[in-house]
Amino acid sequence: MDNVTDVTVSPCSDSAYIKPLRVFYKQNGVSKTWDAVKSHDSVCILLFNKSTESFVFVKQFRPAIYIQKSELQKHEDHWKIDTGKYPGELGITYELCAGIVDKDKNLDVIAQEEILEECGFQVPLEKLQRITSYRSGVGTNGALQTIFYAEVTGEMRVTEGGGNHHEGELIDVVEVPVKESRRLILDDENVTKPVGLMFALLWFYENKHGACST
Numbered sequence: 001m002d003n004v005t006d007v008t009v010s011p012c013s014d015s016a017y018i019k020p021l022r023v024f025y026k027q028n029g030v031s032k033t034w035d036a037v038k039s040h041d042s043v044c045i046l047l048f049n050k051s052t053e054s055f056v057f058v059k060q061f062r063p064a065i066y067i068q069k070s071e072l073q074k075h076e077d078h079w080k081i082d083t084g085k086y087p088g089e090l091g092i093t094y095e096l097c098a099g100i101v102d103k104d105k106n107l108d109v110i111a112q113e114e115i116l117e118e119c120g121f122q123v124p125l126e127k128l129q130r131i132t133s134y135r136s137g138v139g140t141n142g143a144l145q146t147i148f149y150a151e152v153t154g155e156m157r158v159t160e161g162g163g164n165h166h167e168g169e170l171i172d173v174v175e176v177p178v179k180e181s182r183r184l185i186l187d188d189e190n191v192t193k194p195v196g197l198m199f200a201l202l203w204f205y206e207n208k209h210g211a212c213s214t
């Protein structure tokens, strides 16, 4: 998964996923500009495996994280990244199972599909608990992310998960015991993770303490 080579980077103006835009506006009569990215909303799911008393997370290579942690070297109309100096592991994250809202379906249905595709669990819709929603960023991308919680068991696992291979998705499903989650994931700044995952763990510790024996 972290065997990432031949990295080149170019400007992007025709994406199916994001639209970089410049916003011109007046605030209290003062002219201003702001550069922002319009993108899809998303859903994510905190999965708790009752059979193993573990959280189910996904690990994957995230190009957006990788380029932030690397140095871009200009080459004519594009950039290169020296993967000897900046190995692919820099872009590996721990995340909640998640997906973009790019279909005209209810959010819980999209969440259900992502759980199956990425983690291999068949979860009935009524088992999905909507926790809340928040803005995933405020500076450049203010897309809405809705977070769900679902308890699963070993019997609900129908595939290995791993993402949609036709879309090139390469995902490792990792189970982290609740007892070790604070130390392994939450407290360790060397684990690259989005804030939604940290929020989800704190929400669980506060609201689902009785869901396991810890």
Ligand SMILES: Nc1ncnc2c1ncn2[C@@H]1O[C@H](COP(=O)(O)OP(=O)(O)O[C@H]2O[C@H](CO)[C@@H](O)[C@H](O)[C@H]2O)[C@@H](O)[C@H]1O
Pocket: 017, 018, 040, 041, 042, 043, 044, 095, 098, 099, 100, 101, 136, 145, 167, 168, 169, 194
């Ligand atoms: N920018 C992009 N460039 C190229 N291909 C892309 C792409 N975004 C998605 N894809 C394609 O769509 C596939 C499915 O992606 P998902 O629906 O699982 O969204 P993802 O979890 O990556 O990000 C979603 O969920 C995370 C986790 O919360 C949010 O941070 C994020 O904004 C949201 O897109 C990817 O495997 C890839 O093929």
Ligand SMILES: [Mg+2]
Pocket: 097, 098, 099, 100, 118
């Ligand atoms: Mg995803």
